[in-house]
Amino acid sequence: MDRKPSSSSSTGPPAPVIQRKTRDSDLCLTSDIPKIPPNCIDELNSHFLGKGTFGVVEKTKYRKTRDDTYRPAAIKYASATHLSILKREAKHMWNLRNHVNIIKIYGMYESHRNGQGLVMEYMDCGCVADLIYDRKNIEYKMDHVASWMYQLSSAVNFFHSKDQIHRDLKLQNMLLSHHHRTLKICDFGTFTSIHQSMTSNRGSPITMAPEIFRCEPYNMKADIFSIGIIMWQMIARDHPYTMNMPITPFLYNVATRNLRPHEIECNPILSNFYKRCWSDNPASRPTSADCVEYFRCLRSEYPNGNVPLWDPASGASNTVKIPKSQPGGRSPLPLPKTEITPDVKPKEVAPAKVQETPALLPDTLKVPKVERQISNEEEKQKIFMTALSNEDTRPIDPNEGDESSLELYHQHCLVNLNYAEVLLAKKEAINEKHKLVQKWAEHERTLELLERIACLEQEIAYQECNNAKEKSSFSVRM
Numbered sequence: 237m238d239r240k241p242s243s244s245s246s247t248g249p250p251a252p253v254i255q256r257k258t259r260d261s262d263l264c265l266t267s268d269i270p271k272i273p274p275n276c277i278d279e280l281n282s283h284f285l286g287k288g289t290f291g292v293v294e295k296t297k298y299r300k301t302r303d304d305t306y307r308p309a310a311i312k313y314a315s316a317t318h319l320s321i322l323k324r325e326a327k328h329m330w331n332l333r334n335h336v337n338i339i340k341i342y343g344m345y346e347s348h349r350n351g352q353g354l355v356m357e358y359m360d361c362g363c364v365a366d367l368i369y370d371r372k373n374i375e376y377k378m379d380h381v382a383s384w385m386y387q388l389s390s391a392v393n394f395f396h397s398k399d400q401i402h403r404d405l406k407l408q409n410m411l412l413s414h415h416h417r418t419l420k421i422c423d424f425g426t427f428t429s430i431h432q433s434m435t436s437n438r439g440s441p442i443t444m445a446p447e448i449f450r451c452e453p454y455n456m457k458a459d460i461f462s463i464g465i466i467m468w469q470m471i472a473r474d475h476p477y478t479m480n481m482p483i484t485p486f487l488y489n490v491a492t493r494n495l496r497p498h499e500i501e502c503n504p505i506l507s508n509f510y511k512r513c514w515s516d517n518p519a520s521r522p523t524s525a526d527c528v529e530y531f532r533c534l535r536s537e538y539p540n541g542n543v544p545l546w547d548p549a550s551g552a553s554n555t556v557k558i559p560k561s562q563p564g565g566r567s568p569l570p571l572p573k574t575e576i577t578p579d580v581k582p583k584e585v586a587p588a589k590v591q592e593t594p595a596l597l598p599d600t601l602k603v604p605k606v607e608r609q610i611s612n613e614e615e616k617q618k619i620f621m622t623a624l625s626n627e628d629t630r631p632i633d634p635n636e637g638d639e640s641s642l643e644l645y646h647q648h649c650l651v652n653l654n655y656a657e658v659l660l661a662k663k664e665a666i667n668e669k670h671k672l673v674q675k676w677a678e679h680e681r682t683l684e685l686l687e688r689i690a691c692l693e694q695e696i697a698y699q700e701c702n703n704a705k706e707k708s709s710f711s712v713r714m
């Protein structure tokens with residue numbers, strides 16, 4: 237029988253109202269998370285960035301205290317019905333705030349206009365989906381894939397080590413900054429603990445593991461399935477499935493017919509790994525620690541993933557040409573290190589004994605080249621690389637797990653880059669000046685010649701005049 241407390245039947249004092257405790261109740265308590273006061277958000281300078289399933293994200297300006305200067309930040313607002321999801325997300329982000337590849341939360345903000353908002357760091361290069369599908373003018377290399385996959389897997393390994401699952405890893409939830417070099421995971425709305433493991437369908441179809449479609453219990457290996465699909469997407473720079481396939485047959489085929497992204501021309505060391513990640517049987521998939529180890533090896537074979545990428549359409553310079561990978565050689569730009577250094581040895585995953593030649597790249601990764609001023613680019617790259625290897629100007633390697641030293645490192649790289657641009661601009665200005673001086677010299681010479689011509693013409697006129705005089709005096713004398 238239902239034992240609901242009834243106020244009418246009670247004679248004594250009213251029973252205290254007991255809040256029903258759901259499994260997520262504790263997660264909605266955001267008391268640990270700093271409350272951001274109104275004078276630390278510049279709402280007038282906020283504008284719309286994008287819309288997710290349950291919220292709207294705006295770019296805004298944030299400062300920690302009134303004495304600080306404003307810096308860009310992103311703020312996510314949820315409608316009143318989705319407020320608990322926003323709070324859960326905030327709580328998860330707060331618990332994971334120490335990892336360099338997870339979006340950092342600054343705090344919660346109460347806006348008069350939009351209600352509760354989650355304020356987080358702003359990633360200025362957008363999401364990985366935009367880069368690989370919509371901005372094909374930006375060329376990237378296997379070095380970048382290795383670096384992004386390493387950063388992704390070390391973040392995943394971080395929360396897996398805390399028994400947490402993301403459940404919605406996809407290109408749209410991976411944001412980029414520092415000229416596309418730093419990758420961070422965002423959107424923890426579907427995040428859950430393995431102990432609350434679930435049979436409800438969560439996540440996005442393309443990267444979602446088949447056991448989730450089959451409504452079977454699932455675990456961290458569901459995220460590894462997503463890592464496999466993401467790796468394929470980055471290498472192929474293509475859509476994994478026919479876009480017009482209706483969702484139901486698609487889910488059915490993934491779950492029961494082993495439907496997977498189409499074959500691409502790719503080194504088997506890479507394809508074997510992503511295929512292992514998307515095995516139908518979760519137990520056959522590698523762990524997140526195996527992934528970290530695998531991508532660490534791959535990154536040492538392709539060490540230039542920290543070379544910045546630019547959008548040529550923005551008027552800035554194009555991709556810096558990546559020097560040939562030198563197996564075993566030190567990267568000119570060491571990658572951000574995370575605090576996670578799991579003690580895992582690569583198991584069956586062959587440590588990336590990759591071909592000597594960079595023939596690893598499938599043709600699909602080779603984006604048609606955009607016409608560019610090679611001489612200037614090469615010149616700039618040369619100055620940049622020299623600055624990076626010069627003892628006086630070389631940035632100091634970031635400390636493991638220390639985000640501020642990583643930030644400093646990136647700033648230093650940018651300064652070197654600006655330095656290369658300034659030096660190049662100065663060189664161009666000097667060239668222009670030389671051309672002008674040359675023209676001016678020509679101009680002066682022209683003036684001199686004109687003067688000379690004028691003198692000669694005067695001389696001729698004078699001579700003609702004299703001739704005429706002489707002729708007339710001669711005729712008078714005759």
Ligand SMILES: Nc1ncnc2c1ncn2[C@@H]1O[C@H](COP(=O)(O)OP(=O)(O)OP(=O)(O)O)[C@@H](O)[C@H]1O
Binds near residue numbers: 288312360423
């Ligand atoms: N910290 C951030 N910096 C820059 N852009 C961001 C940031 N967080 C989110 N965005 C952008 O805002 C948009 C909405 O993000 P949000 O996480 O709400 O939704 P989503 O991941 O696109 O969708 P869904 O929630 O349905 O999975 C996306 O385009 C995303 O790229």
